[in-house]
Amino acid sequence: MAAPPEPVLAAPLVDPMLPRVGRVRARRRDAPLVFTLEIEPAEGSLPPFAPGQFNMLTVFGVGEVPISLSGDPARPGRLIHTVRAVGPVSTALSRLDRGDPVGLRGPFGTGWPVEQAAGSDVVVVAGGLGLAPLRPALYQLLAPRRRYGRIALLYGTRSPADILFAREIDAWRRRKDIEVHVTVDHATGDWPHQVGVVTSLISRARFDPARTTALVCGPEVMMRFAIGTLQGAGVASTQIYLSLERNMKCAIGLCGHCQMGAAFICRDGPVFRHDRVRDMLALREI
Amino acid sequence: METHGLDRILREHPFFAGLEEDFCQLVCGCARNVRFDAGQHLFREGEPASEFFLIRQGRVALEIRAPGRGAITFQTVGEGEIVGVSWLIPPYRWTYDAKALEVVRAIGINATCLRDKSESDHDLGYELMKRFVPVLVQRLQATRLQILDVYGSPA
Numbered sequence: 001m002a003a004p005p006e007p008v009l010a011a012p013l014v015d016p017m018l019p020r021v022g023r024v025r026a027r028r029r030d031a032p033l034v035f036t037l038e039i040e041p042a043e044g045s046l047p048p049f050a051p052g053q054f055n056m057l058t059v060f061g062v063g064e065v066p067i068s069l070s071g072d073p074a075r076p077g078r079l080i081h082t083v084r085a086v087g088p089v090s091t092a093l094s095r096l097d098r099g100d101p102v103g104l105r106g107p108f109g110t111g112w113p114v115e116q117a118a119g120s121d122v123v124v125v126a127g128g129l130g131l132a133p134l135r136p137a138l139y140q141l142l143a144p145r146r147r148y149g150r151i152a153l154l155y156g157t158r159s160p161a162d163i164l165f166a167r168e169i170d171a172w173r174r175r176k177d178i179e180v181h182v183t184v185d186h187a188t189g190d191w192p193h194q195v196g197v198v199t200s201l202i203s204r205a206r207f208d209p210a211r212t213t214a215l216v217c218g219p220e221v222m223m224r225f226a227i228g229t230l231q232g233a234g235v236a237s238t239q240i241y242l243s244l245e246r247n248m249k250c251a252i253g254l255c256g257h258c259q260m261g262a263a264f265i266c267r268d269g270p271v272f273r274h275d276r277v278r279d280m281l282a283l284r285e286i
Numbered sequence: 287m288e289t290h291g292l293d294r295i296l297r298e299h300p301f302f303a304g305l306e307e308d309f310c311q312l313v314c315g316c317a318r319n320v321r322f323d324a325g326q327h328l329f330r331e332g333e334p335a336s337e338f339f340l341i342r343q344g345r346v347a348l349e350i351r352a353p354g355r356g357a358i359t360f361q362t363v364g365e366g367e368i369v370g371v372s373w374l375i376p377p378y379r380w381t382y383d384a385k386a387l388e389v390v391r392a393i394g395i396n397a398t399c400l401r402d403k404s405e406s407d408h409d410l411g412y413e414l415m416k417r418f419v420p421v422l423v424q425r426l427q428a429t430r431l432q433i434l435d436v437y438g439s440p441a
């Protein structure tokens with residue numbers, strides 16, 4: 001089967017600093033403080049996006065923040081964003097209702113190497129909200145399923161109530177062509193699945209480390225532990241990809257707000273190959 | 287006791303993979319086959335750590351009881367893994383409950399027997415340490431991650 005065309009990474013915006021207006025079509029609660037918004041443009045169509053990219057979302061009168069795209073790249077007409085309310089802008093975003101306006105700029109940044117991974121095993125390691133930026137990659141991996149070897153989703157979060165996209169995870173669990181392991185850090189008696197940290201799932205998944213691409217997203221400490229465990233299992237640093245977060249302003253490589261060493265997260269990331277950021281990750285604070 | 291079958295099962299368990307024949311015989315002399323029904327405890331907090339378990343089948347929840355919160359599972363352990371490390375360190379008492387979540391088949395290893403053999407054969411003791419220390423380090427790292435509560439809300 002012919003590979004689908006690579007998505008266009010840069011949006012054809014006239015002025016990349018000028019947000020266009022979108023409207024909230026639907027809002028769903030996924031977990032405590034976590035909401036998924038479906039946004040449609042007030043006019044015109046939306047540019048395509050690659051899994052792992054993000055948009056700058058504005059709540060007018062409050063502020064603008066980077067939020068990953070969490071929907072299906074094959075359905076670019078619907079913008080899906082999953083937001084955790086942690087501060088002023090994300091809380092305002094999570095409170096938007098059907099019909100409310102949202103400012104949109106993007107999509108920006110690099111994506112997960114879904115095309116490059118064709119032919120190899122793929123291990124997706126997600127922690128907490130880190131599943132949101134990985135979901136578009138999972139949609140793409142599972143769509144032309146024959147193009148990959150084994151696929152494993154290893155997802156860890158805090159407690160059963162914090163599990164994102166639970167119904168979708170159940171559907172993936174029922175498929176024979178993806179191995180799904182979910183673990184929580186703590187649970188009470190009625191939780192039937194695994195308890196323990198996400199790194200403990202790596203030894204349970206079946207994959208050939210010599211021909212595996214690993215996609216890792218979650219809190220930075222969790223990613224450091226997960227990457228260490230993947231390397232211990234034999235996956236090379238050049239085969240591990242991770243998504244980094246830093247505060248952003250322009251999102252187009254101009255202001256330097258998101259700089260980490262020589263890299264600008266907004267332009268050179270957020271998805272990086274591990275060997276290219278390993279040294280910067282080891283630094284205490286940048 | 288039928289040690290021949292146990293010998294094979296022990297060698298096939300990932301925890302003892304590649305164990306030398308002599309050591310295998312020594313460990314086998316302390317081992318027995320055990321089975322627990324769903325809901326049955328392998329051991330409870332505070333009890334003497336007299337036996338640890340190599341899980342062959344089924345899952346075990348490791349739980350801590352907190353006043354007003356009931357039992358909180360902090361880890362589940364399954365096939366190919368071990369339950370119980372407190373038998374290595376004085377005062378040799380369990381510091382949590384271990385409960386079968388489904389039918390569990392395991393090999394139980396008598397801790398006093400193995401401690402005595404390790405005391406008189408330090409090569410065996412060292413071999414065991416090399417196998418237990420990675421498990422302890424893994425659990426320590428896991429505990430660090432859990433304490434950090436990395437997914438916790440910043441609010």
Ligand SMILES: Cc1cc2nc3c(=O)[nH]c(=O)nc-3n(C[C@H](O)[C@H](O)[C@H](O)COP(=O)(O)OP(=O)(O)OC[C@H]3O[C@@H](n4cnc5c(N)ncnc54)[C@H](O)[C@@H]3O)c2cc1C
Nearest residue numbers: 065066067068082083084086087088089090245246270440
């Ligand atoms: C490329 C990229 C993609 C992102 N994708 C998403 C996404 O899909 N969904 C989403 O909800 N967020 C995402 N974020 C994070 C989001 O942009 C920030 O959380 C943002 O700072 C929220 O702004 P605020 O005004 O609500 O809170 P702020 O005022 O910026 O922060 C409030 C408090 O929360 C803490 N905080 C900020 N961010 C986080 C975080 N990620 N986790 C825990 N604590 C935090 C801050 O230290 C501060 O104490 C992404 C960030 C980047 C760089």
Ligand code: FES
Nearest residue numbers: 249251255256266
């Ligand atoms: S946010 Fe301005 S350079 Fe990255």
